[in-house]
Amino acid sequence: MMNDFKDKTAIVTGAGSGIGAAIAIELAARGAHVVAADVDMAAAETTVTKIASTLGNARACQVDVVDPRSVEQMVAFAVENFGGLQLAVNNAGIGGPSETTANYPLDDWHRIIEVNLNGVFYGLKYEIAAMLKSGGGAIVNMSSILGSVGWQNACAYVSTKHALIGLTKTAAMEYAAQNVRINAVGPAFIDTPLLTKNLDADAIGQLAALHPVGRLGTPEEVSALTCFLLSAEASFITGSYHLVDGGYTAK
Structure with missing residues (x-):
């Protein structure tokens, strides 16, 4: 298990913190050469430093996933540094304001669509092309439980996460x-910092109570599922959507 990604190259977007950082660190621990990509270069470098401390290999x-040229350059960076591309996790994403659909700010709507949906499309466009040249590979797109259920006052975020499921199935x-x-x-x-940075203890407790297991998930639990889907153990799994939700959607 520890070396099952040996000699494979992986890209992880949004790798500067939270789920993306956990995935990048696990992939490196399991032998992959990792490109830790983030709009915040300092955050990406922090993840690389953590990987280096365990003797993993990362750059x-x-x-900026809203810029197709930037995404193309990211993929080229992976190929130039490590000789090819076999694994990718399109994880970068943002939230948005809490507002009803009729009152949702247009600028926020467009920004969330650009990052959460178009950014994943750009990733697939260039990652798949590179993987075909490398003989194949595996990709995970980070959706959400909100790819299958609604959430009031989050029309843009929910829409993008639903759309990612259709995009994933089609490309697969x-x-x-x-x-x-x-x-x-x-x-x-x-x-993760993205979720909890603006929440007090009571709000976090209320979110935790929505899950039958009675707590929030951890980035490492999401990473475990993601890395399984990237691995040879999941060789007959493609075009599907897998929840890691503490029983949330079972209710």
Whole structure:
């Protein structure tokens, strides 16, 4: 298990903290050469430093996923540094204001669509092309439980996470015969800085209570599922959407 990604190259976007950092660290621990990509270069470098402290191999890369040229350059960076691309996790995403649909600010709507949906499309566009040249690979797109259920006052975020499921299924069907597998993961509420930085203890407790297990998830629990889907153990799994949600959607 520890070396099951040996000699494979992986890109993880949004790798500067939270779920992305956990995935980048686990992939490196399991032998992958990792490109830790983030819009915040300092955060990406922090993740690389953590990987280096465990003797893993990683490079930091600044990427703005709303810019297709920046995403293309990220993929080229991976290929130039490590000789190819076999694994990718399109994890970068943002939230948005809490507002009803009729009152949702247009600027926020467009920004969330650009990051959460278009950014993943750009990732797939360039990652798949590189993987085909490398003989195949595996991709995980980070959706959410909100890819299957609604959430009031979050129309843009919910829309993008639903759309990612359709994008994942379509791309998976197109490239299954060419040895590229593509799946989506749907985390529930995970204990990350993005979620908890603006919440007090009572609000966090209320979110935790929404899960039958009675707590928030951890980035490492999302990473465990993601890395399984990237691994050879999941060789017959493609075009599917996998929840890691503490029973949230079972209610």
